[in-house]
Amino acid sequence: MSEQQNLLAEQRRALIVDEVRRRGGVRVNELTRRLGVSDMTVRRDLDALARQGVLEKVHGGAVPVVEASTHEPGFEAKSGLELSAKEDIARTAASLVAPGSALALSGGTTTYALARHLLDVPDLTVVTNSVRVADVFHAAQSGGERRAGAATVVLTGGVRTPSDSLVGPVADQAIGSLHFDVLFLGVHGLSPDAGLSTPNLAEAETNRRLVQSARRVVVVADHTKWGTVGLSSFATLEQVDTWVTDGGLPTEVRSEITERVQRLLVVGEYEPGEDPGADN
Known part of the structure; x- marks a missing residue:
């Protein structure tokens, strides 16, 4: 399958997931008309999304998966979702990083994408509890002499979660003794009442230390991620300086978010030279 075909499949599936979540369910014949593809193509897309656990196939269509607040998808399951949005978010977030900064990157598929965009920012110190994020920097620096300006990377210890983050007392102690210029934080969900949350109790405490x-x-x-609530909250929306997200965030909720989050940065809707985390 060509790269263009992969991208089209990704875009179709993102639209299908959005439609299922927004309407509470869709029928195959509705999707074929809206997407302009065959019945068989839609059914293959639904099969793929059902395997990833993001929707449930029913007779003639699909409905949302009703997940327990303790359900924690694995890294691979999450890595196939919203790929274009994650890349745009990662690219925008990387543009906010100044050379020589001390950064923390939490676990998650979006911080993993961000790590790749940080490889060319010189003289960074990166602390992470994500095995995947650490591997990005390690792979870039292996196989030869360390290049000038390459990042110094510190991987915390801890117990590995399904999303390949290291959590628990060892990680908490390491993080608690450090101070970061900026934390880039991936989250399971954000909501007005629960704030930032995760289904993993140990990860909640580690994220709390990072914040x-x-x-x-x-x-x-x-x-x-807006409106999703995990088992344990670890920060309020007011503790967030900037939320970098994509244009799929509904217009009607943006004002509610900006009343709580200091800055809402929607990719493509700001000037690249602007630092949205700077004080006014």
């Missing part, structure tokens, strides 16, 4: 150790908190999360 406490950072001078500035930047959440990197696509629009589908």
